[in-house]
Amino acid sequence: MSSFLPGLDLRERRVAMAVCGGIAAYKAIDVLRILTEAGAEVRVSMTPEAQRFIRPLTFEALSDQPVLSDWLEPGAGGEAHIRLSEWAEILLIVPATANTIAKLALGLADEIVSGTALATRAPLLLAPAMNDVMLVHPRTEEHLTTLRERGACVVAPAVGRLASGKVGAGRLAAPERIVAAAEAVLQGRRRLEGWRVVITAGGTREAIDPVRYLGNFSSGKMGRALAQVAEARGAQVTLITTLPTGLEGLNEIAVGSAQEMLAALEQPAREADAVLMAAAVADYRAAEVAPAKIKRRQERLELGLVPTADLLAGLRLRPGALKVGFAAETEDLIERAREKLRVKRLDLIVANPVGLDGQGLGSDFNAATILDAHRVIAEIPRRSKWEVAQRIWDAVEAARAGSR
Numbered sequence: 001m002s003s004f005l006p007g008l009d010l011r012e013r014r015v016a017m018a019v020c021g022g023i024a025a026y027k028a029i030d031v032l033r034i035l036t037e038a039g040a041e042v043r044v045s046m047t048p049e050a051q052r053f054i055r056p057l058t059f060e061a062l063s064d065q066p067v068l069s070d071w072l073e074p075g076a077g078g079e080a081h082i083r084l085s086e087w088a089e090i091l092l093i094v095p096a097t098a099n100t101i102a103k104l105a106l107g108l109a110d111e112i113v114s115g116t117a118l119a120t121r122a123p124l125l126l127a128p129a130m131n132d133v134m135l136v137h138p139r140t141e142e143h144l145t146t147l148r149e150r151g152a153c154v155v156a157p158a159v160g161r162l163a164s165g166k167v168g169a170g171r172l173a174a175p176e177r178i179v180a181a182a183e184a185v186l187q188g189r190r191r192l193e194g195w196r197v198v199i200t201a202g203g204t205r206e207a208i209d210p211v212r213y214l215g216n217f218s219s220g221k222m223g224r225a226l227a228q229v230a231e232a233r234g235a236q237v238t239l240i241t242t243l244p245t246g247l248e249g250l251n252e253i254a255v256g257s258a259q260e261m262l263a264a265l266e267q268p269a270r271e272a273d274a275v276l277m278a279a280a281v282a283d284y285r286a287a288e289v290a291p292a293k294i295k296r297r298q299e300r301l302e303l304g305l306v307p308t309a310d311l312l313a314g315l316r317l318r319p320g321a322l323k324v325g326f327a328a329e330t331e332d333l334i335e336r337a338r339e340k341l342r343v344k345r346l347d348l349i350v351a352n353p354v355g356l357d358g359q360g361l362g363s364d365f366n367a368a369t370i371l372d373a374h375r376v377i378a379e380i381p382r383r384s385k386w387e388v389a390q391r392i393w394d395a396v397e398a399a400r401a402g403s404r
């Protein structure tokens with residue numbers, strides 16, 4: 001089991017990974033490592049240029065397979081790329097250079113990687129990495145669009161420090177993002193392409209005075225897992241969170257109070273296909289925030305509280321967009337979840353018991369029951385939040401397909 005993607009299981013999956021000649025070629029080693037740790041069988045091929053950046057030996061050692069590098073090599077039978085293209089369940093190109101992307105778009109096949117890509121029926125997953133100007137060059141953009149239109153999946157490069165020393169878009173996506181996307185493709189779950197989704201995460205903080213707040217034990221992990229799974233499945237994700245971690249590949253918005261969360265939600269929620277409200281939003285805030293730090297005294301301190309804004313009730317969504325709520329309860333979980341679903345006019349509700357050791361608030365694990373207005377959709381036993389997020393997205397996708 002991968003420590004980055006807990007629950008990732010790629011046993012008996014056949015992955016062809018092709019490495020191109022870019023600075024990020026060395027990062028393909030990490031991708032290979034995560035794939036093999038998750039149980040995948042991986043065969044690596046390299047363009048001739050890639051071999052000038054990095055030697056095949058490390059890939060051979062980590063994949064326990066010879067690296068296919070020269071299709072004209074005596075002894076390979078000249079058909080190595082055909083055998084690889086028939087064997088593969090997915091062809092992963094990491095990093096995908098501007099040059100190879102152009103060749104694939106045009107159907108050129110003058111070395112083993114482009115030759116395999118042309119000969120395979122397996123889905124293609126590209127992880128481009130290049131200089132920022134090359135990435136936004138109209139030719140590169142056209143080629144990527146052409147490949148997408150033909151069904152290829154693209155793991156968008158990250159913004160960050162590039163080999164040139166500049167900061168911009170073009171960095172190879174984090175290995176975990178690439179592997180998560182590969183898993184989604186292999187499972188036939190890369191079905192959120194074109195979706196815009198908004199997810200809230202973390203416990204809100206309601207100020208009492210300039211240094212203190214009322215809060216809760218939410219860690220934001222469930223919302224983060226939902227965001228990562230949605231991104232892996234191809235969605236454009238906005239994560240509105242009180243606990244930002246700088247997650248790559250999505251639009252993260254940091255907020256503090258329930259009121260701030262509501263304000264941050266308004267615009268993205270109006271354009272979204274689905275809004276998942278996993279944040280633990282305070283029900284009450286201080287009636288008055290003290291302008292200066294409240295001094296410690298011996299007598300009892302009374303704190304006046306008033307209800308916070310109701311985020312779910314206040315949301316305006318597009319027609320057909322799905323509204324998914326979460327209910328965390330210590331008692332009468334299912335009845336309260338049903339009531340919340342009805343009152344807040346939700347499409348789905350994820351009911352998770354809290355107050356149990358080793359799951360729920362703050363934990364890496366969760367258990368949940370997913371309900372719609374009529375029935376229980378899924379009972380999810382205690383699993384990593386990553387796996388629970390997968391099941392929740394399965395339910396959301398099914399609900400969307402059903403409502404069309």
Ligand SMILES: Cc1cc2nc3c(=O)[nH]c(=O)nc-3n(C[C@H](O)[C@H](O)[C@H](O)COP(=O)(O)O)c2cc1C
Pocket residue numbers: 019020021022023024047048049050096097098099100101129130131134
């Ligand atoms: C030092 C250096 C770094 C390079 N880095 C990249 C890169 O990150 N991305 C890219 O698309 N091309 C990069 N290139 C250009 C490619 O190496 C070049 O286009 C090559 O022909 C790619 O071959 P391939 O696509 O067959 O692997 C780089 C070139 C050099 C000399």
